Amino acid sequence: MQLPRDIVVGPDVIYDLKDVCNDLKLKEGAFIVTGHHTRKIAGDVVYDILNECGYDPAIASSKEASMTEVNKIVELATEANSRYLIGVGSGKSIDVAKLASTQLDLPFISVPTAASHDGIVSSRASIHDNGKKASIEVNAPMAVVADTSIIAKAPYRLLAAGCGDIISNYTAVLDWELAHRLRNEPFSEYAAALSRMTAQILMDSPEDIKPELESSVRIVVKALVSSGVAMSIAGSSRPASGSEHMFSHALDMVAPNSALHGEQCGVGTIMMMYLHGGDWKKIKECLEIIGAPTTASELGIEDRYILEALLVAHKIRPERYTILGAGLTPEAAEKVARLTKVIS
Numbered sequence: 001m002q003l004p005r006d007i008v009v010g011p012d013v014i015y016d017l018k019d020v021c022n023d024l025k026l027k028e029g030a031f032i033v034t035g036h037h038t039r040k041i042a043g044d045v046v047y048d049i050l051n052e053c054g055y056d057p058a059i060a061s062s063k064e065a066s067m068t069e070v071n072k073i074v075e076l077a078t079e080a081n082s083r084y085l086i087g088v089g090s091g092k093s094i095d096v097a098k099l100a101s102t103q104l105d106l107p108f109i110s111v112p113t114a115a116s117h118d119g120i121v122s123s124r125a126s127i128h129d130n131g132k133k134a135s136i137e138v139n140a141p142m143a144v145v146a147d148t149s150i151i152a153k154a155p156y157r158l159l160a161a162g163c164g165d166i167i168s169n170y171t172a173v174l175d176w177e178l179a180h181r182l183r184n185e186p187f188s189e190y191a192a193a194l195s196r197m198t199a200q201i202l203m204d205s206p207e208d209i210k211p212e213l214e215s216s217v218r219i220v221v222k223a224l225v226s227s228g229v230a231m232s233i234a235g236s237s238r239p240a241s242g243s244e245h246m247f248s249h250a251l252d253m254v255a256p257n258s259a260l261h262g263e264q265c266g267v268g269t270i271m272m273m274y275l276h277g278g279d280w281k282k283i284k285e286c287l288e289i290i291g292a293p294t295t296a297s298e299l300g301i302e303d304r305y306i307l308e309a310l311l312v313a314h315k316i317r318p319e320r321y322t323i324l325g326a327g328l329t330p331e332a333a334e335k336v337a338r339l340t341k342v343i344s
């Protein structure tokens with residue numbers, strides 16, 4: 001099991017990066033992978049911090065989580081003789097840096113600028129290749145530096161999306177238990193309990209999550225860290241990714257304009273909880289309090305794509321058994337989407 005050695009969360013901790021690097025015996029040879037927006041927000045700050053220490057860093061922006069971008073970063077980091085990689089930004093930049101560092105067999109540090117997904121700490125990378133998204137086992141970050149002052153200034157939509165990604169742990173664990181019972185799939189009680197407890201913390205007090213509040217960011221970041229740790233314990237994304245994630249991945253494929261990963265997973269959780277016979281109304285209510293989308297129109301996605309995604313979701317990852325089983329009939333898909341008021 002791989003876990004980060006240092007996890008630093010709090011206001012202005014980006015300026016502790018030098019100490020974190022020193023603790024890990026990482027000095028010269030940083031390669032910073034950042035995004036187009038997040039470069040100005042934090043990528044250049046990280047560059048300046050390391051440059052002022054005389055560590056001679058290199059920096060590149062990545063535009064998408066694709067194998068093309070991973071190959072580009074591997075090439076640039078090799079040319080620069082880099083000794084470690086730092087992913088600074090959103091889910092896509094972090095995933096690209098994570099996979100590139102694994103391919104190069106170099107240490108990786110995660111510096112998220114938004115609390116929008118639990119990949120900030122996980123030993124997985126979600127990368128597009130040949131039109132399909134793959135969840136790849138990678139080395140976990142050696143350290144995570146989550147500056148809550150930066151994250152609190154990110155658009156609130158990103159924080160609400162992170163809550164959707166956490167709440168989705170409920171149905172992910174139910175799917176995992178189902179697969180364990182029906183298919184004798186290996187199951188970790190500890191990873192499942194950690195994942196469920198993480199979702200429970202948010203469900204118990206969703207009103208604590210508010211825009212521009214450093215305390216809200218701290219709650220969500222800590223939950224995302226726990227969720228990522230649960231994946232590392234399990235050695236797969238099972239504790240945090242079930243049928244609701246398959247629905248989100250399917251939506252990414254069928255909808256012309258998909259929404260944020262965590263937003264789609266939250267809406268997926270409402271519908272998958274209905275299929276599990278659980279309290280889907282509570283999930284919906286909790287997302288509403290947080291201010292995350294609960295309907296197709298709030299996602300900015302037409303109803304017909306929701307139905308299309310529901311029909312193909314079981315094919316996204318056939319080896320991962322979930323409540324979707326061999327797939328929904330068109331009538332069942334329409335029923336779950338209408339009853340849960342995801343479509344009107």
Ligand SMILES: NC(=O)C1=CN([C@@H]2O[C@H](COP(=O)(O)OP(=O)(O)OC[C@H]3O[C@@H](n4cnc5c(N)ncnc54)[C@H](OP(=O)(O)O)[C@@H]3O)[C@@H](O)[C@H]2O)C=CC1
Nearest residue numbers: 035036037038090091092114116117119122124125126154
């Ligand atoms: N590896 C894993 O275990 C997991 C991976 N994922 C993956 O992560 C991705 C989703 O990540 P997510 O972060 O939701 O979405 P994106 O990576 O699509 O980022 C959304 C946008 O937010 C911007 N952004 C980030 N931080 C800030 C900020 N502080 N201020 C202003 N804008 C900001 C980004 O800018 P910029 O253009 O600079 O990037 C980007 O345009 C998906 O590809 C998903 O599959 C999700 C969960 C787990």
Ligand SMILES: O=C(CO)COP(=O)(O)O
Nearest residue numbers: 118126135237240241245
């Ligand atoms: O998004 C994830 C967990 O929140 C990772 O899951 P996937 O394995 O579905 O990419």
Ligand SMILES: [Zn+2]
Nearest residue numbers: 117118165265
């Ligand atoms: Zn997710």
